[in-house]
Amino acid sequence: MRPCADHVLDAREKTLIEQAVAAHAGRAGALLSILESIQSANTHKFLSAAALRYVAEKTGTPPATVYSTATFFALFNLDPQGDNVVCVCRGTACHTRNSRDLLTKLCMDLGLGGQDVQDLSDADKLSLTTADRKFTIRTVACFGQCALAPVVEINHHILSHVNERTLQRELKTLTQERK
Structure with missing residues (x-):
């Protein structure tokens, strides 16, 4: 970076x-x-x-x-961030509960798909921003919320036991709020 x-x-x-x-x-x-x-x-x-x-x-x-x-320090960004920042935990507990699939689906839904996502979805420090700068997708090594896995953080709000439906609902809400 x-x-x-x-x-x-x-x-x-x-x-x-x-x-x-x-x-x-x-x-x-x-x-x-x-x-x-x-x-x-x-x-x-x-x-x-x-x-x-x-x-x-x-x-x-x-x-x-x-x-x-x-x-x-992971809290600092050297590239412009999107209006909404979505962080997907890639820790062991989240990984075993399909956080990789959530990350891949999220990136595909936001037009950040392709081979790069497949190759980088295991990375602890993935950071991708949509061309319109509405969303930045990041990964973190662990949120320390393993009992709540898989965990996704959206704009500093922790979501627990996230599945594809929950994630799509949250993205839809964010998209509607920004219009």
């Missing part, structure tokens, strides 16, 4: 970064808080390469450290 290279920071984004740096300066874990603030304020919930460089400049942190932090 590489940060979106063609993004150029505007004055508002620079001000936001400067405010985040000022708000968290001198605190333990400041870099994490700064990056989280910046990503949360971004319309597409991601950290651009330009933002990472500007954070490095404003904090005096080596760019490699900023980039390493952003790539180490």
Whole structure:
């Protein structure tokens, strides 16, 4: 995953970064808080390469450290995210309860199908976004909700014992809400 290279920071984004740096300066874990603030304020919930460089400049942190932090923690996105983020658990309990089939069906329903999905559905860090940026499909290694398997998270809301019908109903609801 590489940060979106063609993004150029505007004055508002620079001000936001400067405010985040000022708000968290001198605190333990400041870099994490700064990056989280910046990503949360971004319309597409991601950290651009330009933002990472500007954070490095404003904090005096080596760019490699900023980039390493952003790539180490799963909560950070280096690519624009869709309006709705659907995360499918790929942990052992969810896998044995067909999370792979849910993931494949979800991707096919959203037009993200094909061989790539079949090849990547075992990946812990799959991230695909629809062309219209309405949905991002991600996988996670484990939500830690194994008794509720298979687990799917939609926009930070955990769904348990998910089947294809439940998933289709949730997608339909999201699609109708966005119209």
